[in-house]
Amino acid sequence: MKTIGIIYNARIPEALDLSTAIVNELSLEQDSWVSPAENLEVLREKIPDTDVVITAGGDGTILRAVMLTAPRDIPLVGINMGRLGFMTELQVYDALEKLPMYLSGDCRIEEHSMIRCKLYKNGEESADGEDGFHALNDVVLGRGSISRVVTIRTVIDGADLASVRADGIIVSTATGSTGYSLAVGGPILDPSSDSIVLKPIAAHVGLAASLVLPAETKVNLHLEGTQEAVLSVDGFLNVTVEPGDWIEVERSALKARFLRANPPNHYYATLTRRLGFSIRGQ
Helix, strand or coil: CCCEEEEECCCCHHHHHHHHHHHHHCCCHHHEEEEECCCHHHHHHHHHHCCEEEEEECHHHHHHHHHHHHHHCCCEEEEECCCCCCCCCEEHHHHHHHHHHHHCCCCEEEEEEEEEEEEEECCEECCCCECEEEECCEEEEEECCCCCCEEEEEEECCEEEEEEEECEEEEECCHHHHCHHHHCCCCCCCCCCCCEEEEEECCCECCCCCEEECCCCCEEEEEECCCCEEEEECCCEEEEECCCCEEEEEEEEEEEEEEECCCCCHHHHCHHHHCCCCCCCC
């Protein structure tokens, strides 16, 4: 029997109940552990001996879990208890029935590209993040709590692209293209794509359109002007960035691995529903 880790969203009361039901009804008592996504100390201790991770929550729970599973190539399967659930595979009503198929290995593994971000201060790499910060969804350099735009000089593979005065700039993966990037008008990419999306947020001056960049592209974002900014990685890790600092974003060597039983076209079959649109006859 594989060792199964169950990571749940503690802010959803039903998530712990579902996690407990999975352990009991699938008889995983001797081969599993359960922990909230927010308890990083416990997760770091448990994850090295884990073969498969189940998440009970939404995409945010998966983003937290991936930070621990990706470095060890641990596959995960998500149960949607959130709103959109782009990365989740199962719904609450069918999770107990279908999970044994995933845990037995009767499914495929789908890999999603990630990006890595490094922060440079005073011309030197910051000590924050030993190997930089890895993101499955996106890296955002944006204004802080003060309601003022920031000036960001954008460099693509060493070539100056533009200086943008905006609320910020998003660099996202294909997985993250349906997240913050989409909310500000970015394109939707197939989740299997290695491409990177660059999207300014509410640009006042300079480039406003999205750019879809090849996988090997290196993006540098230099914070200019006088306003501080915040570097946000997958929406839950935030670091202050000061004028003169810059960040470097490129494809990560890590991959997020998901257990999938649905066919690849399931993404398109459910895309409009997950976005909250309805199609006649469905």
